[in-house]
Amino acid sequence: MKLQELLKNVAVKNSTAAQDIDIKEVRYDSRAVQPGDLFVAIRGYATDGHKYIVKAMEQGAAAVVCEEASEGVPAVVVENSRIALAEIAANRFGHPAESMVMLGVTGTNGKTTTTYLVKHMLEDAGHKVGLIGTNQNLIGDEVIETERTTPESYELHTLFARMRDAGCTHVIMEVSSHSLVLDRVHGIPFAVGAFTNLTQDHLDFHKTMEEYRKAKALLFSISKKGVINLDDAAAEKMLADAKCPCMTFSCGKPEADLEATDLQLHADGVEFTAQYQGEKADVKLPIPGHFSVENALTALGIVLQLGMPLAAAAKSMATATGVKGRVEVVPTDTDYTVLIDYAHSPDGVENVLKAVRGFAKGRVVALFGCGGDRDRTKRPKMGKIAADLADFCVVTSDNPRTEEPKAIIDDILEGMKDSDTPMQVIVDRPEAIHWALAHAQKDDIIVLMGKGHETYQEVNHVKHHMDEREIVAEYFA
Ligand SMILES: CC(=O)N[C@H]1[C@@H](OP(=O)(O)OP(=O)(O)OC[C@H]2O[C@@H](n3ccc(=O)[nH]c3=O)[C@H](O)[C@@H]2O)O[C@H](CO)[C@@H](O)[C@@H]1O[C@H](C)C(=O)N[C@@H](C)C(=O)N[C@H](CCC(=O)O)C(=O)O
Ligand SMILES: Nc1ncnc2c1ncn2[C@@H]1O[C@H](COP(=O)(O)OP(=O)(O)OP(=O)(O)O)[C@@H](O)[C@H]1O
Numbered sequence: 001m002k003l004q005e006l007l008k009n010v011a012v013k014n015s016t017a018a019q020d021i022d023i024k025e026v027r028y029d030s031r032a033v034q035p036g037d038l039f040v041a042i043r044g045y046a047t048d049g050h051k052y053i054v055k056a057m058e059q060g061a062a063a064v065v066c067e068e069a070s071e072g073v074p075a076v077v078v079e080n081s082r083i084a085l086a087e088i089a090a091n092r093f094g095h096p097a098e099s100m101v102m103l104g105v106t107g108t109n110g111k112t113t114t115t116y117l118v119k120h121m122l123e124d125a126g127h128k129v130g131l132i133g134t135n136q137n138l139i140g141d142e143v144i145e146t147e148r149t150t151p152e153s154y155e156l157h158t159l160f161a162r163m164r165d166a167g168c169t170h171v172i173m174e175v176s177s178h179s180l181v182l183d184r185v186h187g188i189p190f191a192v193g194a195f196t197n198l199t200q201d202h203l204d205f206h207k208t209m210e211e212y213r214k215a216k217a218l219l220f221s222i223s224k225k226g227v228i229n230l231d232d233a234a235a236e237k238m239l240a241d242a243k244c245p246c247m248t249f250s251c252g253k254p255e256a257d258l259e260a261t262d263l264q265l266h267a268d269g270v271e272f273t274a275q276y277q278g279e280k281a282d283v284k285l286p287i288p289g290h291f292s293v294e295n296a297l298t299a300l301g302i303v304l305q306l307g308m309p310l311a312a313a314a315k316s317m318a319t320a321t322g323v324k325g326r327v328e329v330v331p332t333d334t335d336y337t338v339l340i341d342y343a344h345s346p347d348g349v350e351n352v353l354k355a356v357r358g359f360a361k362g363r364v365v366a367l368f369g370c371g372g373d374r375d376r377t378k379r380p381k382m383g384k385i386a387a388d389l390a391d392f393c394v395v396t397s398d399n400p401r402t403e404e405p406k407a408i409i410d411d412i413l414e415g416m417k418d419s420d421t422p423m424q425v426i427v428d429r430p431e432a433i434h435w436a437l438a439h440a441q442k443d444d445i446i447v448l449m450g451k452g453h454e455t456y457q458e459v460n461h462v463k464h465h466m467d468e469r470e471i472v473a474e475y476f477a
């Protein structure tokens with residue numbers, strides 16, 4: 001592609017690069033640059049892409065997009081390289097997002113689950129759907145592995161192009177707060193954006209809850225229509241900040257556009273009556289927990305905003321299946337139950353343990369750790385909530401990354417020190433799981449929290465294979 005085609009509608013401050021040069025590929029990591037590529041230099045948190053311009057040129061880069069030009073380098077200078085990257089990516093692939101209905105979900109918890117529900121309902125209605133999120137990306141049934149919840153803009157447009165070419169009409173994606181702040185989703189024309197909830201997470205990155213909320217609110221300045229959880233404490237501010245018309249949902253607030261009443265919470269799912277614009281429908285979702293009602297409402301809100309009739313959406317919801325690693329039952333053939341869940345924030349832990357408490361006949365045993373190189377202040381909070389809600393806690397590791405595992409555990413224990421809930425600390429997670437199984441009692445529900453779908457433990461930048469399903473199976477073998 002010619003450089004000028006890639007730069008169409010990009011706000012260029014000045015340029016020393018010839019506009020008609022041929023560009024082979026676009027790279028934002030110098031380590032991937034090959035002869036003829038365009039290197040986009042991004043100022044990051046860990047390092048600055050501008051430092052690698054010389055290296056990129058040595059590797060054969062044809063030109064550089066940057067915020068500050070270097071002597072003798074064919075450079076296109078822009079105000080913001082991340083925004084330029086997103087625009088270049090859209091140009092590179094022929095604006096694939098514009099030919100599909102783009103749907104985005106933001107919020108601290110419930111994004112992954114909601115996206116799968118929306119995909120299921122749209123497929124039931126006969127559409128081919130692409131999905132982008134934490135567990136994996138999907139083009140219909142085709143699975144594409146992922147590293148991020150919301151990939152970098154260039155990867156996003158690469159995926160959109162594949163989805164478009166495969167005949168997708170709709171894309172449902174998780175929109176993380178990081179992606180909104182870091183312009184990964186810049187320029188995506190979201191037909192509907194939805195907000196699940198706001199509770200503590202990622203303060204390492206956003207610093208304050210208000211900054212975190214504002215990051216999420218950005219989705220409603222790039223969406224045509226919004227769906228907002230009126231039961232969340234941040235709802236009022238989210239509605240006030242929104243630049244698009246928003247519908248609201250609630251469990252019990254009649255002023256909401258979509259309201260759930262007559263909630264029934266069962267061990268294997270939830271049931272409720274949904275009311276929208278004078279219509280009523282019975283909704284069943286085979287995923288347990290009060291939060292499943294919220295996720296169902298978020299998903300219903302999205303398809304209602306697209307014009308799907310409530311009755312059709314409700315009917316479809318009943319045949320949705322659970323999502324890997326979200327309240328997933330591990331088969332054990334014993335008189336107790338093992339669940340794998342992705343709760344990794346104070347609210348997530350509270351929600352899943354309350355849900356389990358609601359149907360447990362015996363003890364609730366919580367096994368968990370906290371991620372390294374992530375929000376430290378959530379650790380004692382998760383510890384306290386687990387100690388308050390569980391009958392027994394096993395504290396262990398969850399992706400220590402570059403931190404000392406025992407130091408992370410000490411942060412968690414700080415929040416548990418006033419509790420008399422019995423507990424066991426075992427740093428090695430597989431060992432901790434085996435210990436929990438060896439000490440299980442009849443009717444216990446052992447909740448393995450934090451890893452969800454993940455099949456690795458990340459230590460010092462290396463992902464070591466670790467699948468909790470296999471660890472449980474090994475124990476019984
Ligand atoms: C805080 C954050 O999100 N950082 C992301 C950001 O990194 P950064 O801007 O700090 O980049 P950097 O490492 O300083 O490097 C700056 C630039 O120099 C380039 N570089 C670097 C080294 C080199 O030799 N040559 C070179 O060109 C890098 O490619 C980059 O373009 O941009 C990078 C490129 O896209 C991302 O890989 C990186 O994600 C990091 C690894 C990360 O862990 N992100 C997590 C926290 C994240 O994004 N999580 C959210 C939410 C999760 C959820 O709740 O579900 C997600 O959406 O996944
Ligand atoms: N609506 C909800 N409110 C609170 N907690 C929830 C909700 N939905 C799910 N959870 C809990 O949070 C965990 C994570 O859910 P899910 O993966 O759907 O959220 P997410 O927003 O995609 O998370 P991430 O930010 O890591 O991508 C679940 O395993 C469950 O314990």
Ligand SMILES: N[C@H](CCC[C@H](N)C(=O)O)C(=O)O
Nearest residue numbers: 344370371374398399450451
């Ligand atoms: N996507 C989130 C979830 C991480 C889940 C947990 N396993 C952890 O490592 O903290 C993050 O990167 O913060």
Ligand SMILES: [Mg+2]
Nearest residue numbers: 111112134174
């Ligand atoms: Mg997710």
